[in-house]
Amino acid sequence: MATYWLMPRLSGFYARFPDAMVSVQTPPSDMPAFSAGIDIALRYGPRPWDDGETVKLFDERAFPVGRPDRIATLEGALGTLRSVPLIHVTTPKASHWPEWRDYLEAKGIGAADRQRQTFDNYVQATQAALDGYGIMLGWRSIHEAMLAESRLAALPNGDHDFGTSYWATAVRNRSQNMLVSGFLDWVSQAGEDFDRNGNAVA
Numbered sequence: 328m329a330t331y332w333l334m335p336r337l338s339g340f341y342a343r344f345p346d347a348m349v350s351v352q353t354p355p356s357d358m359p360a361f362s363a364g365i366d367i368a369l370r371y372g373p374r375p376w377d378d379g380e381t382v383k384l385f386d387e388r389a390f391p392v393g394r395p396d397r398i399a400t401l402e403g404a405l406g407t408l409r410s411v412p413l414i415h416v417t418t419p420k421a422s423h424w425p426e427w428r429d430y431l432e433a434k435g436i437g438a439a440d441r442q443r444q445t446f447d448n449y450v451q452a453t454q455a456a457l458d459g460y461g462i463m464l465g466w467r468s469i470h471e472a473m474l475a476e477s478r479l480a481a482l483p484n485g486d487h488d489f490g491t492s493y494w495a496t497a498v499r500n501r502s503q504n505m506l507v508s509g510f511l512d513w514v515s516q517a518g519e520d521f522d523r524n525g526n527a528v529a
Contacts, residue, residue, distance in 0.1 A: 328369065328371070328468040328469065328493065329351055329353045329369070330449075330450060330469075331453075331468065331469045331470070331472065332468045332469070332521070333351065333369070333514075334351065335472070336517050337349060339513065339517060340509075340510060340513045340514070343509065343513060344506060344509055344510075347506050347509075347510075349510070352365070361378065361379070361498045365498065366497060366498055366504070366507045366510075367495055367496065367497050367498070367507060367510055367511060367514075368495070368496050368498075369384070369493060369494070369495050369514075370493070370494050370495075370496065371387065371423075371424070371491060371492075371493055371494075372423065372491060372492070372494065373423075373489075373490050373491050373492070375494050375496075376494060376496045378496060378498075378499070379496040379497050379498045379499045380496065380497045380499070380511065381494050381495065381496040381497075382494065382495050382511060382514075382515040382518075383492055383493075383494055383515075383518065384492070384493040384494060384495055384514060384515065384517070384518030384521075385467070385468075385492065385493055385518040385519070385521045385522040386467075386488070386491075386492045386522060387466060387467055387468060387489070387491045387492055387493060388466070388467045388486055388487065388488055389425060389430055389464055389465065389466055389486075389487045389488075389489060390464075390465050390481045390482060390485045390486045390487065391408060391430075391462050391463070391464060391465065391481065391482040391485045392456060392462070392463060392464075392465030392470050392473075392474070392479045392480065392481050392482070393456050393459075393461065393462040393463065393479065393480065393482075394456065394457065394458075394459045394478075394479065394480070395477060395479070395480040396459070397411075397459055397461075397462060398462070398480040398481070398482055399480075401462075401482055403482065403483045403484065405434055405436055405482065405484070405485060406436060408431065408436060408439065408462065408482075409431075409436060409437055409438070409439050410439075411461065411462055412443075412444060412460065412461030412462070413427055413439050413443055413444070413461055413462055413463070413464075414443075414444050414445075414446065414452050414455050414456055414460065414461040414462065414463035414464075415427055415443050415444065415445045415446070415452075415463075416445070416446055416447070416448065416449055416452045416463070416464075417445055417446070417447050423491075425464075425489050425491075426464065427439065427443075427464055429489070430464055430487060433487055433489075434485075434487065444460060444461055449466075449469055453469065453470070453473075456479060457473070457478060457479065462482075465479070465481060467521075468493060471525060475525070493518065495511055495514050495515065495518075497510075497511045
């Protein structure tokens with residue numbers, strides 16, 4: 328999310344606050360805790376956090392994605408996922424990102440019977456999908472720009488809502504700081520624009 332959603336939009340924040348400097352840190356968990364020097368945490372999950380002022384950014388969705396020629400071979404059939412190479416992403420134990428097994432179960436599809444490729448982050452897995460090595464479980468926050476550019480394609484009717492969203496929380500003793508509150512307002516608007524207009528960059 329930091330690489331594919333936040334970073335391309337930061338110019339919108341700098342346009343409002345040209346003297347600001349945003350340092351982006353990506354911890355190995357999708358539920359970062361506040362520590363010294365951290366003013367705002369962007370988190371993924373099913374409900375808002377209560378350790379600061381929290382705003383909802385956008386609802387997340389999952390869908391199988393791959394290079395357009397690979398997706399075309401599936402002929403729009405979800406069941407074919409059982410017999411094609413699937414790209415997996417291992418996530419921290421504290422994480423609650425759904426994985427292929429969760430998606431296949433939610434769609435009533437049996438376990439995949441092809442050898443799996445596994446990566447430890449979404450950047451590597453996405454590159455493998457772009458290179459045509461298999462189908463990965465895609466996410467709005469990561470893949471919508473690539474779908475809009477036709478670098479990747481989504482399996483038709485493959486969208487699934489796991490009931491999760493992205494949230495931004497400002498630490499309590501800093502939420503009244505002009506730059507912190509300004510960033511929270513800006514990122515909230517960027518999230519609303521994303522929910523409303525797809526991949527339009529704020």
